[in-house]
Amino acid sequence: xxxxxxIGIDLGTTNSLVAYMENDRPIVIPGEDGxxxxxxxxxxxxxxxxxxxxxxxxxxxxxxxxxxxSVKRLMGRGVEDVQDELKLFPFRLADDLAAGEVLRIKLGNxxxxxxxxxxFILRQLKxxxxxxxxxxxxxxxxxxxxxxxxxxxxxxxxxxRIAGLEVLRLVNEPTAASLAYGLDKKETxxxxxxxxxxxxxxxxxxxxxxxxxEVIATNGDTHLGGDDIDNLLIAxxxxxxxxxxxxxxxxxxxxxxxxxxAVIDAKIALSSQDETVLDVDLPNGKRYQxxxxxxxxxxxxxxxxxxxxxxxxxxxxxxxxxxxxxxEAVLVGGSTRIPLVRRLVEEQFQRTPHADxxxxxxxxxxxxxxxxxxxxxxxxxKEMLLLDVTPLSLGIESLGGGVVKIIHRNSxxxxxxxxxxxxxxxxxxxxxxxxxxxxxxxxxxxxxxxRFDLKGIPPMPAGLPRIEVKFLLDANxxxxxxxxxxxxxxxxxxxxxxxxxxxxxxxxGMILESFDYAEEDFAQRQVIEARNEGDIILAALExxxxxxxxxxxxxxxxxxxxxxxxxxxxxxxxDDYQAIRxxxxxxxxxxxxxxxxxxDTAVTTALKGKTMETADVGEGPASPHPIAKAEIKS
Amino acid sequence: MRAAHxxxxxxxxxxxxxxxxxxxxxxxxKLNLDTAQLERDFYALSRKLHPxxxxxxxxxxxxxxxxxxxxxxxxxRTLKDPVSxxxxxxxxxxxxxxxxxxxxxxxxxxxxxxxxxxxxPDLLEKVFELNMQLEELxxxxxxxxxDPALEQELHDAKRSLTAKQNAMLxxxxxxxxxxxxxxxxxxxxxxxxxxxxxxxxxKMLAILNRRTYIRNLLREVDEVLEN
Numbered sequence: 037x038x039x040x041x042x043i044g045i046d047l048g049t050t051n052s053l054v055a056y057m058e059n060d061r062p063i064v065i066p067g068e069d070g071x072x073x074x075x076x077x078x079x080x081x082x083x084x085x086x087x088x089x090x091x092x093x094x095x096x097x098x099x100x101x102x103x104x105x106s107v108k109r110l111m112g113r114g115v116e117d118v119q120d121e122l123k124l125f126p127f128r129l130a131d132d133l134a135a136g137e138v139l140r141i142k143l144g145n146x147x148x149x150x151x152x153x154x155x156f157i158l159r160q161l162k163x164x165x166x167x168x169x170x171x172x173x174x175x176x177x178x179x180x181x182x183x184x185x186x187x188x189x190x191x192x193x194x195x196x197r198i199a200g201l202e203v204l205r206l207v208n209e210p211t212a213a214s215l216a217y218g219l220d221k222k223e224t225x226x227x228x229x230x231x232x233x234x235x236x237x238x239x240x241x242x243x244x245x246x247x248x249x250e251v252i253a254t255n256g257d258t259h260l261g262g263d264d265i266d267n268l269l270i271a272x273x274x275x276x277x278x279x280x281x282x283x284x285x286x287x288x289x290x291x292x293x294x295x296x297x298a299v300i301d302a303k304i305a306l307s308s309q310d311e312t313v314l315d316v317d318l319p320n321g322k323r324y325q326x327x328x329x330x331x332x333x334x335x336x337x338x339x340x341x342x343x344x345x346x347x348x349x350x351x352x353x354x355x356x357x358x359x360x361x362x363x364e365a366v367l368v369g370g371s372t373r374i375p376l377v378r379r380l381v382e383e384q385f386q387r388t389p390h391a392d393x394x395x396x397x398x399x400x401x402x403x404x405x406x407x408x409x410x411x412x413x414x415x416x417x418k419e420m421l422l423l424d425v426t427p428l429s430l431g432i433e434s435l436g437g438g439v440v441k442i443i444h445r446n447s448x449x450x451x452x453x454x455x456x457x458x459x460x461x462x463x464x465x466x467x468x469x470x471x472x473x474x475x476x477x478x479x480x481x482x483x484x485x486x487r488f489d490l491k492g493i494p495p496m497p498a499g500l501p502r503i504e505v506k507f508l509l510d511a512n513x514x515x516x517x518x519x520x521x522x523x524x525x526x527x528x529x530x531x532x533x534x535x536x537x538x539x540x541x542x543x544x545g546m547i548l549e550s551f552d553y554a555e556e557d558f559a560q561r562q563v564i565e566a567r568n569e570g571d572i573i574l575a576a577l578e579x580x581x582x583x584x585x586x587x588x589x590x591x592x593x594x595x596x597x598x599x600x601x602x603x604x605x606x607x608x609x610x611d612d613y614q615a616i617r618x619x620x621x622x623x624x625x626x627x628x629x630x631x632x633x634x635x636d637t638a639v640t641t642a643l644k645g646k647t648m649e650t651a652d653v654g655e656g657p658a659s660p661h662p663i664a665k666a667e668i669k670s
Numbered sequence: 671m672r673a674a675h676x677x678x679x680x681x682x683x684x685x686x687x688x689x690x691x692x693x694x695x696x697x698x699x700k701l702n703l704d705t706a707q708l709e710r711d712f713y714a715l716s717r718k719l720h721p722x723x724x725x726x727x728x729x730x731x732x733x734x735x736x737x738x739x740x741x742x743x744x745x746x747r748t749l750k751d752p753v754s755x756x757x758x759x760x761x762x763x764x765x766x767x768x769x770x771x772x773x774x775x776x777x778x779x780x781x782x783x784x785x786x787x788x789x790x791p792d793l794l795e796k797v798f799e800l801n802m803q804l805e806e807l808x809x810x811x812x813x814x815x816x817d818p819a820l821e822q823e824l825h826d827a828k829r830s831l832t833a834k835q836n837a838m839l840x841x842x843x844x845x846x847x848x849x850x851x852x853x854x855x856x857x858x859x860x861x862x863x864x865x866x867x868x869x870x871x872x873k874m875l876a877i878l879n880r881r882t883y884i885r886n887l888l889r890e891v892d893e894v895l896e897n
Contacts, residue, residue, distance in 0.1 A: 204725060248713050410725040421717055447747060450721065450740040510736060511721045 042175040042204060042411045043165045044403025046212075047154060047192065049108040049261060050234030050370065052076050053400035054161040056168075060416035062216060062404035064397050065168045067160075073396060074164070076234075078156045079103035080143040088160040097297065100126060100289030102144045106263055109235050110139055110150040111195075112187035114536050121259070124267045126289055138538055151191050151538060152546055155198035162199060163561070176201045177407040179399050181236040182208035183256030183347075183427045185473050186485050186515050187536040193514070194538050198546045204410050206512040209233070210240035211251055211424050212402030213368040216393055218244055219405060219416060225363040226252075228351075230381050230389065231399075232344060233369035235261040239348050241355040241362070247419030253354035253446045254427045255347035262303070262371040264340045269299040272336075273314060277324050290319045306333050307373045334376045341376055348384050354446050365389040370396050423448050426509050433470040433479035442507055445475065452508040456522070463495040467503060471515070488530050490519050559613065566616040570608050573623055577601060585633035596626050675738060676718045683724055686737040690762055691745035700853050701759060701846035705750055712746040753881070756842060756874055765871060793883070800827055800887065804894050811894075821895065828891050831884050838881045845874050 044055045044062070051073040055064045064072040069090055079087045079095035080102045087095065095103040109121050115133060122129070130140035130147040140147040148156075158178075166172045178201075180192050189206055196203035207215075210229035217227075224245045231238040238256035242249055273295050278284045285291035298316045305312035311329040318324060352359070365385040371377060372395050381389045393401065409417050425446045431439035432455065442453040457467050467490045474482030493501050502522035509515055520527050538546075577597070580586055586594070604619040674684050692699050695711055717723060719742055724735035748754045803824055810817045849870050856862050 205722070245713070248716070406722075409722055412726055421720060421722060423716060423720070448743040450736050451743050452737075452740040508736070508740060511739075 040175065040411065041165075041169060041171075041173050042177060042407035043162075043173050044212075044400055044405070044407040045158065045161055045176050045178045046209070046400035046403055047108065047158065047178055047180075047195070048076055048233060048399075049106050049236060049263065050076055051396060052157050052161055053397060054165050055397075055400040055404035056165065057404045057408040057414070057417075060414055062219075062401040062408075064400055065165050067164045068167065074157065074160055075105070076108065076157050077103060077105045078107070078143070078153050080146060084144065084146065086156050088156050097290060097293045099144075100293050101128065101142070104141055104143060104153060106235055107141070107150050107153045109259060109263075110141070111154065112150075112185065112189070112191035112536055113139065115139060125263075126292065138536070138542075149538065149546075151195040151543075152198055154192065154195035155546070158195055158199035158201060162201060167561070167565075174200065174202055175204055175407075177205045177207055177403045177410065178203055179209045179212045179403045180206050181233075181256060181258050182210050182231075182238040182240055182254040182424075183236070183258050184208075184513070185258075185428055185483050186513070187483070188258065189512060189514050190537050193512070194543045197543055203512075205406060206514070207403055207406050207422070208238070208240065208251075208254065208424055208427075208513075209236075209399045210238045210254070210368060211242070211249065211422060212400075212406060213366060213393075213398045214240070214242050214244075214249055214402065215405040215420070215422065216398045216402035217366055217390070218249060218420075226357065226361060228348075228362045228365045228385055229368055230344070230348070230365060230372065230384075231256075231368035232371040232377060233261050234371070235259065235263045237261060237344050237347065239344070239351045241351050241357065248421050248423060250423040250448075251425045251446075252357075253351045254425055255351040255354070256427065257343065257347060260340070260343055261369070265303060265337050265371070265374075266296060266299050268336060268340065269303065269314070270295050273299065273316065273324065273326070276326060277316075277318070281318075281322050281324060283318075283320065283322065285318060285320075288319065294319065295324075302328060304373075306330055307375060330375075337374070337376065341374070341380055344377075344380065345384065359384065359386040362387070367391040368395050368398055424511070424513075425449060426451065426513050428473045428483075429475055430485075430507065430509065430515065431472050431474075431479075431482065433472060437479050439472060439474075439477060439479050439482060443509060447509075449509050449513055450511050452506060454504055454506050457490065457503040457505060458499050459493065459496070459501050460498055462498050464498065465493045465495055466491045467493065469505065471507070471517070484536075485515060486517075488517055488519075490530060492526075493521060494524065559611075562613045563611050563616065566613055566620065567608055570604055570616055570620055573620060573627075574601065574604065577623070577627060580627065580630050580634060583634050583637065585630055585637050588633050589630060593626070593629060597623070597630070600626050675715060675742075681718060683719055683727070683731050683735045683738060685734050686741060689741075691748050691758060692762075694741060694745040695749065697749075698853060698857070699759060699762070700850040701756060702850050703749065703755065708746065708750055712742065712750075715742050752839060752843065753878070756846075757878060760871060760874060760878075763867075763871060765875060793880075796827075797887065800824075800891070803827070804890060807894050824891055824895055828888060828895070831888050831891070835881060835884045835888065838877055838884070842874060842877045842881075845870055845877070849874070 041056065043065075044057075046053045046055075053064050053072055053074065055062050057063075066072050067074055067089065071090065074089040075093055077089065077092040077096060079092035079099070081087050081095070092103060096105060104127065106125060107127075109125065110118055110127065114136070115129070118127070118139065121127065128142040130142055133140060138149050138151075140149050141153065158176075162173060162176075176196060178192055178196055180189055184192070192206060193203050210231040213231060214227055214229050221244060224243075227242045227244060229238070229240045229242065231240075236256065236258050237260040238254065240254040241252045243252055244250075270292065274284075274286055274292075277295075285295075295316050298314055302312050302314045306328065309330070311327060314324075314326045314328055316324045362385050365381055365387055367378065367381065367389045372381070372389075372391065378389060378391075405417060405420070406422060408414055409420055409422070413420070426443065426449050427445060429441045429445045430443040430453075431441040434440045442455055443451055457469065459467060469488040469490065470479065471485045471488065472479050472482035473485050476482050488505075490503055490505070493503065500523075503519055504522045505517060505519040507515060507517055517530060518527070519530055589597075600619070600623040604616070604623050607615040607619050610616075676683050695708065697703070716739070719735055719738045721732065721735050721739060724732055727735065748758050803820060807817060807820050807824060810820065852862050852867060852870065
């Protein structure tokens with residue numbers, strides 16, 4: 037049993053997926069409900085248990101104060117950044133948030149940070165993978181929007197750690213998609229990836245060359261996506277409802293979520309139909325209906341879609357390419373199903389875009405490909421290597437509040453820069469460095485990453501110490517800083533105050549909690565699933581006894597089966613997974629012959645003119661059972 | 671001689687050493703460079719050094735891989751671009767790029783102006799006119815008025831400055847060959863005087879300074895036009 041399986045995860049704004057590369061093909065691992073997409077919705081049920089995914093969706097409508105969606109929008113952000121978000125999304129922040137503290141969101145009477153909520157989603161995906169493999173996985177590649185800054189990346193990595201996953205790499209979503217697309221392509225090509233998801237937009241330009249995927253430029257907007265279209269439609273519906281029906285339901289979470297659901301249905305319908313009816317049964321018994329035609333809809337959402345044009349042009353400019361030089365344009369993300377989006381992409385790149393792979397799944401599939409590469413590669417990936425870039429410039433605040441850029445955007449990562457600092461005052465023993473990320477000229481307009489305090493500088497006349505500070509952006513796009521005093525060669529002490537984000541200690545605390553859960557969870561689920569399997573086989577055996585095939589067995593065979601049946605019944609009530617498992621296996625083995633005989637009887641009966649169903653073959657003891665998936669070869 | 675990046679026998683990453691970018695790629699200190707070959711070397715080294723390839727190596731090898739790949743990326747980015755390559759070589763030669771060339775500095779000192787404000791003489795008239803136009807358009811925009819004729823003039827100025835900027839690349843490249851010839855002569859053991867080297871360095875520096883000046887002007891024009 038391989039313990040170093042690495043899974044690929046797309047932690048999306050709207051939906052999340054987990055994938056794995058099996059036999060040279062990436063596949064999406066379905067959940068227990070058989071569905072590939074796990075909605076990125078987290079709810080707290082009436083027993084304060086965390087519910088994730090499809091099961092959590094009903095809480096959005098029934099008890100909206102106990103559910104949260106689109107939490108990705110809050111990752112790595114401070115209170116002051118999310119004011120706009122708070123107007124549009126029903127995020128409920130904790131009342132006791134202190135300035136500079138990581139956001140906490142209320143679910144019922146509990147509060148969680150965005151990385152913790154993301155960790156609940158990741159844990160659900162991990163469970164799905166554990167279940168699929170029949171063994172726990174602990175390593176993952178997680179995708180992030182290419183335009184995510186350092187804090188957003190760090191928050192995603194923290195979420196992975198909290199969920200009990202070692203995050204081997206953060207991969208940019210459009211780049212991951214290109215990996216999935218490029219699996220069979222060996223020729224040289226320049227590709228543009230247009231990725232419009234639920235909450236984020238990215239565009240990346242890549243050069244493909246003999247298996248090397250080299251990103252040349254990337255751009256985007258981490259707060260632009262399908263959510264924004266939903267919010268536009270919701271606002272219109274709310275206005276209408278007040279105007280036509282004379283009720284203001286803005287403050288009713290239940291009503292707003294009911295409208296949101298209807299709006300999403302209408303949005304999806306308008307991707308394939310010329311018109312649809314927005315139809316909402318309001319909780320107060322009133323009904324709101326409104327016909328929307330495709331042209332009306334397109335006129336309405338045009339401003340949102342047009343916001344993608346700026347980043348597309350900037351990426352092309354940075355890549356130094358004209359649309360004619362792009363060989364292929366690829367569509368990624370659920371929102372690229374909108375015909376208007378496709379037309380815009382066609383205009384921008386002057387060619388028909390590809391959408392051969394499911395735009396909801398392609399990022400997860402690409403994450404699985406990257407996971408495979410990190411795991412040592414396989415026949416399909418052995419020539420593949422991803423060379424990605426940093427989306428944002430990195431700079432240091434200078435005197436007067438300006439920014440001195442030390443790493444430029446679209447530089448291939450990993451990437452480093454060394455800067456020298458000195459003291460301004462006689463005997464000064466510490467120097468403060470403020471690191472920012474962004475393209476603006478003034479530090480206050482850029483994103484503050486962290487303040488570093490270089491300490492323990494030997495007292496010297498002003499300007500004499502030479503402190504060499506090394507900034508290293510790793511392959512995840514995350515910054516590491518080290519410093520030494522060049523004269524003494526001594527490592528300087530650095531105290532880091534991240535502007536946004538959890539401290540290591542905070543993350544550690546959160547991990548321990550969820551680790552307890554995870555181990556317990558896994559063991560418990562294994563037992564429950566084994567019991568279910570035991571019930572099924574016992575029921576099937578009961579049926580088998582009534583079948584004529586039972587009489588065809590030798591008395592020895594019947595004795596064996598009876599004995600093993602009792603053995604299974606004896607271990608089933610106990611929490612010993614291994615014992616139940618081996619009892620099931622033994623009984624399965626012993627009833628193999630019975631199953632074959634039953635099958636023969638069924639076939640004979642069928643040949644005599646009866647259908648299989650009436651022949652009552654039932655679920656033979658050895659027929660595939662619901663958790664057969666856990667036994668799939670790997 | 672190229673630095674030892676990985677073991678020829680087992681392919682393992684070797685510890686990083688502080689080397690300059692030319693040495694990293696095993697290149698002589700010359701400015702004419704086969705960029706297609708450089709790209710091939712970059713890809714080939716990436717396949718050996720990248721953290722993704724070394725994800726299963728031990729932790730010190732992973733650290734070396736990260737460090738070396740960042741060196742590789744820095745070196746490749748610097749050398750593939752003609753301007754940054756020339757600037758880098760000049761810096762290796764001890765030239766402080768932030769300053770103007772010696773000749774320009776002397777001129778500045780005599781006229782009593784700060785070095786940064788030295789306008790290349792042939793651009794003086796043009797810059798004066800351009801600054802007036804920029805100011806005018808800034809004011810017009812502030813008042814919420816549009817001035818299509820003025821904007822057109824600025825677009826024209828932008829085009830001619832861009833052409834100048836591009837022409838400067840050719841000028842710069844024209845100095846590469848004499849420089850490379852000096853390097854060859856030194857390699858052959860012939861004597862090369864400091865004056866010969868300084869003359870070429872100053873020439874390149876003067877071109878780079880003019881180019882920087884034009885680039886800054888262009889940025890300003892873009893800002894005013896786009897705002």
